[in-house]
Amino acid sequence: MKRKIMKRKKELWLSFFLSFFLTQSFANNVDIKIAFLVENMPVQPALSNLDPALTDEGIQGAVLGVKDNNTTGLFTGHSYQLKTVEVPVGGDVQRMFDALLNEGYQYVIVDVQTSMIKNLSAKAEKKDVLLFNVSSTASELRNSGCSSHLFHLIPSEAMKADALAQWMLKKRWTDWLLIKGRDAEDNEATKALKRSAKRFGIKIVEEKTWNFDHDARRTAQKDIPVFTQGMEYDVLAVADVKGLFGEYLTMNTWLPRPVIGTQGLVPRAWHRTHERWGAVQMQNRFYKQAGRWMNDVDYASWLAVRAIGEAVTRTNSINLHEIKDYLLSEQFSLAGFKGVKLTFRKWNHQLRQPILLATPRSMVSVLPHKEFLHPRTYLDTLGYDKPESNCTF
Amino acid sequence: MKHYFIVIALLLSSTTGSADTLFVTLEKDNAVAIVDGETGQLLNTVPVGQRPRGVAFGKDKTLLYIATSDDDTIQILDTQTLKVVGALPSGDDPELFKIHPNGQWLYVSNEDGNRVTVIDLSNQKAIAEIAVGVEPEGIAISGDGKWVANTSETTNMVHWIDPAEQKVKANTLVDPRPRAAEFSIDGESLFVSSEIAGSLSRLDVASKQVVDTMFFEIAGVDKALVQPVGVLAHPNNEMLFVALGPANRVAVVDIKTMSVIKYLLVGQRVWNLAFSPDMQRLYTTNGVSNDISIIELADLKVTKSVRVGPYPWGLAVK
Numbered sequence: 001m002k003r004k005i006m007k008r009k010k011e012l013w014l015s016f017f018l019s020f021f022l023t024q025s026f027a028n029n030v031d032i033k034i035a036f037l038v039e040n041m042p043v044q045p046a047l048s049n050l051d052p053a054l055t056d057e058g059i060q061g062a063v064l065g066v067k068d069n070n071t072t073g074l075f076t077g078h079s080y081q082l083k084t085v086e087v088p089v090g091g092d093v094q095r096m097f098d099a100l101l102n103e104g105y106q107y108v109i110v111d112v113q114t115s116m117i118k119n120l121s122a123k124a125e126k127k128d129v130l131l132f133n134v135s136s137t138a139s140e141l142r143n144s145g146c147s148s149h150l151f152h153l154i155p156s157e158a159m160k161a162d163a164l165a166q167w168m169l170k171k172r173w174t175d176w177l178l179i180k181g182r183d184a185e186d187n188e189a190t191k192a193l194k195r196s197a198k199r200f201g202i203k204i205v206e207e208k209t210w211n212f213d214h215d216a217r218r219t220a221q222k223d224i225p226v227f228t229q230g231m232e233y234d235v236l237a238v239a240d241v242k243g244l245f246g247e248y249l250t251m252n253t254w255l256p257r258p259v260i261g262t263q264g265l266v267p268r269a270w271h272r273t274h275e276r277w278g279a280v281q282m283q284n285r286f287y288k289q290a291g292r293w294m295n296d297v298d299y300a301s302w303l304a305v306r307a308i309g310e311a312v313t314r315t316n317s318i319n320l321h322e323i324k325d326y327l328l329s330e331q332f333s334l335a336g337f338k339g340v341k342l343t344f345r346k347w348n349h350q351l352r353q354p355i356l357l358a359t360p361r362s363m364v365s366v367l368p369h370k371e372f373l374h375p376r377t378y379l380d381t382l383g384y385d386k387p388e389s390n391c392t393f
Numbered sequence: 394m395k396h397y398f399i400v401i402a403l404l405l406s407s408t409t410g411s412a413d414t415l416f417v418t419l420e421k422d423n424a425v426a427i428v429d430g431e432t433g434q435l436l437n438t439v440p441v442g443q444r445p446r447g448v449a450f451g452k453d454k455t456l457l458y459i460a461t462s463d464d465d466t467i468q469i470l471d472t473q474t475l476k477v478v479g480a481l482p483s484g485d486d487p488e489l490f491k492i493h494p495n496g497q498w499l500y501v502s503n504e505d506g507n508r509v510t511v512i513d514l515s516n517q518k519a520i521a522e523i524a525v526g527v528e529p530e531g532i533a534i535s536g537d538g539k540w541v542a543n544t545s546e547t548t549n550m551v552h553w554i555d556p557a558e559q560k561v562k563a564n565t566l567v568d569p570r571p572r573a574a575e576f577s578i579d580g581e582s583l584f585v586s587s588e589i590a591g592s593l594s595r596l597d598v599a600s601k602q603v604v605d606t607m608f609f610e611i612a613g614v615d616k617a618l619v620q621p622v623g624v625l626a627h628p629n630n631e632m633l634f635v636a637l638g639p640a641n642r643v644a645v646v647d648i649k650t651m652s653v654i655k656y657l658l659v660g661q662r663v664w665n666l667a668f669s670p671d672m673q674r675l676y677t678t679n680g681v682s683n684d685i686s687i688i689e690l691a692d693l694k695v696t697k698s699v700r701v702g703p704y705p706w707g708l709a710v711k
Contacts, residue, residue, distance in 0.1 A: 071507055071548060072526055072547075072550070278528070281486075281505060284486075284505055306547075310569075313549070313566065314566070333569050335546065339620070339639070340589070341569060378617070
């Protein structure tokens with residue numbers, strides 16, 4: 001213990017020394033204030049108690065990003081501060097957002113509902129504030145609901161579904177049985193799956209809605225074989241965002257078929273099994289800090305903070321317009337442990353990125369594969385491409 | 394049993410003979426593969442610590458230092474007995490390291506700890522911990538021993554360390570995800586590869602500024618897959634070899650014009666590079682295809698690939 005304290009002291013001394021000494025070459029000492037706005041949602045009824053509900057999702061990613069930025073800041077004279085604001089269930093998100101604006105925050109990471117993002121981005125445009133979406137995968141925000149002051153770090157539902165469809169096409173498992181849940185999120189996921197199926201020549205042989213109300217844990221063995229009987233297909237695609245029944249499809253279908261979608265083989269921005277391209281370092285740093293594995297929202301939040309940091313470092317400015325221009329410029333590129341540089345799509349501000357396809361304990365593939373050709377970059381084979389998006393700023 | 398001794402005797406004679414011997418760390422096999430450079434024959438595979446990556450010989454080449462990252466140490470392998478005979482206090486997650494021309498100081502990047510640790514090899518003690526950027530990676534030491542350059546992958550900088558004081562004296566911002574650094578033979582330039590930008594930068598050592606940046610373009614290879622990693626300077630001060638990762642090629646660069654003379658097709662995800670001591674051959678580690686490629690330097694042709702084991706990472710030649 002004593003040794004640790006000694007080490008800390010040494011670290012502090014080093015930091016002080018470095019910040020004092022090294023900032024001379026970059027001259028100015030500048031503070032960059034970043035806010036993290038979370039709208040808490042009612043806790044979902046847990047299907048099983050395997051995964052604890054997270055109270056720090058996203059925040060941990062942003063905290064790590066700020067640490068990383070501040071290490072760089074030691075050498076550049078930039079210091080980053082993060083303020084986290086959690087709005088309780090049913091609380092007034094807009095009021096909290098206004099309060100942040102009054103305190104002078106110009107960079108706000110938002111983990112709020114899709115409809116709320118639309119409200120906030122209208123205000124952000126007026127007040128000249130940049131919003132960074134780290135949780136909503138909704139297609140709407142990349143299309144008609146887009147905003148010139150809104151950036152998406154989290155991949156869209158469409159990008160994720162395209163990654164799945166590309167892999168299925170490569171496997172030639174092109175006949176899908178689609179089973180969907182009943183709420184709005186399931187609808188969104190279903191739409192994305194159907195869009196991708198159409199784009200990549202996949203046939204949905206049948207689409208069924210899971211209407212059972214009872215606890216699937218008890219009855220899966222009886223219900224699912226009957227529910228999946230009577231049709232021929234290659235894979236079962238499931239759209240069950242809350243996880244009310246999807247987990248129980250595997251090994252219970254009438255025919256022996258793999259499960260993909262929201263359960264089974266899942267498309268993710270980040271996954272605990274990811275270890276290529278230096279990802280091990282990221283996994284270790286995050287686990288050490290948070291005591292749990294990083295998820296998609298944490299990763300997107302880390303990226304948001306790093307994107308701001310990268311723009312500030314390269315432009316040596318904190319002017320919002322310069323930062324925004326840089327984020328959208330050819331010079332901007334973010335290293336996100338995915339083997340390629342990550343950049344923003346100019347037409348809807350979505351961050352281009354590969355999608356990981358994983359099962360609980362293995363990384364199956366990282367999409368797109370280079371065989372999926374595109375005149376700009378193969379990353380643009382995922383999600384809404386320029387001619388497809390109806391976003392106008 | 395007799396056969397066994399004969400085999401051992403043969404192996405030992407071939408590792409001590411005139412031909413050069415390669416020691417290749419196998420990141421996912423916790424082992425070092427030993428290969429005859431001339432014949433390309435895999436001679437032996439020696440177990441070492443967990444996740445071995447960076448590797449280099451001590452001054453007289455009797456000891457081999459191996460960064461075993463997941464053991465948080467640098468192991469010392471006796472190159473005669475092929476036994477691990479010691480370990481250095483490297484700090485957390487050691488990755489790449491270089492030994493100062495004075496033969497005494499070893500500089501290692503601690504990837505998880507945002508540090509460069511300096512180890513005195515004479516008493517095997519850590520004598521300095523230098524705070525650098527996030528995920529320090531490449532280490533280069535100038536031929537005259539006056540500068541140690543360290544790259545940090547997430548901070549995107551070169552940190553210039555003065556070995557006389559063991560302190561950072563200057564920082565230069567470079568292209569995203571800088572990996573290897575290599576001083577020119579004349580000591581006037583520092584070359585830095587940037588994996589994500591797909592570039593190679595030349596920094597002027599005197600002014601510490603980036604003076605030139607080049608990109609690699611290979612017909613039929615997606616730009617995103619051209620990811621420069623290992624860099625090695627030819628002693629003639631005219632040529633530079635740059636490993637291009639998943640582009641599966643080594644670029645031969647003309648230093649004067651900063652342009653590519655030739656691309657050499659090697660194994661998958663080419664990572665690190667080393668010369669044979671007689672400058673006849675260049676060797677590459679290819680992480681994904683589990684092999685090394687052997688290139689004849691006289692005519693710049695790839696002549697052999699040798700399977701060595703899972704994830705060959707670093708290599709040292711004697």
